[in-house]
Amino acid sequence: xxxxxxxxxxxxxxxxxxxxxxxxxxxxxxxxxxxxxxxxxxxxxxxxxxxxxxxxxxxxxxxxxxxxxxxxxxxxxxxxxx
Amino acid sequence: xxxxxxxxxxxxxxxxxxxxxxxxxxxxxxxxxxxxxxxxxxxxxxxxxxxxxxxxxxxxxxxxxxxxxxxxxxxxxxxxxxxxxxxxxxxxxxxxxxxxxxxxxxxxxxxxxxxxxxxxxxxxxxx
Numbered sequence: 001x002x003x004x005x006x007x008x009x010x011x012x013x014x015x016x017x018x019x020x021x022x023x024x025x026x027x028x029x030x031x032x033x034x035x036x037x038x039x040x041x042x043x044x045x046x047x048x049x050x051x052x053x054x055x056x057x058x059x060x061x062x063x064x065x066x067x068x069x070x071x072x073x074x075x076x077x078x079x080x081x082x
Numbered sequence: 083x084x085x086x087x088x089x090x091x092x093x094x095x096x097x098x099x100x101x102x103x104x105x106x107x108x109x110x111x112x113x114x115x116x117x118x119x120x121x122x123x124x125x126x127x128x129x130x131x132x133x134x135x136x137x138x139x140x141x142x143x144x145x146x147x148x149x150x151x152x153x154x155x156x157x158x159x160x161x162x163x164x165x166x167x168x169x170x171x172x173x174x175x176x177x178x179x180x181x182x183x184x185x186x187x188x189x190x191x192x193x194x195x196x197x198x199x200x201x202x203x204x205x206x207x208x209x
Binding site for chain 1: 100104105116119123124125126127128129130131132133136137139140142143144145148185188189191192193195196197199200203204206
């Protein structure tokens with residue numbers, strides 16, 4: 001049994017801490033669930049900063065900005081957009 | 083959590099709040115890439131890590147003894163730092179302050195980034 005599965009069996013939850021929308025879109029997340037016993041996902045402002053800077057949220061930004069959202073409200077709309 | 087009081091709450095559907103070890107990637111390039119995942123193994127906790135750390139632990143990680151519930155030899159270990167003239171309270175306060183300030187900076191950077199990106203996409207300054 002792989003070490004990741006042993007931890008899971010012993011009651012520790014393993015979460016991936018740099019979730020991106022791409023990971024969900026291309027199905028790569030399934031590998032983390034099936035092979036690495038991942039049961040949760042989390043993110044942080046720094047990861048969002050990079051993802052937004054690389055253009056990953058451009059479509060969502062256009063859509064939400066067109067609704068008049070900016071600043072924190074725009075961020076929370078983006079963060080919930082996948 | 084083993085108390086009668088908590089067991090009664092659990093019967094009512096209460097859920098135990100779990101401790102979360104956040105971002106346990108090894109920071110020191112000289113150290114094992116599974117150092118913290120190995121060392122922080124404990125039931126009823128969460129361990130968050132990036133994909134390379136997860137892959138490293140999957141590939142060659144080893145699960146040892148879980149963290150002792152009573153903290154094990156933690157007091158003796160901390161006493162050795164104190165003997166070596168490390169001011170534990172001051173160090174802990176500084177770590178907490180630095181950590182919080184780093185998150186505040188990241189948050190402000192993120193909001194600035196969103197403003198810049200929105201402006202360049204919509205052509206509206208300060209959008």
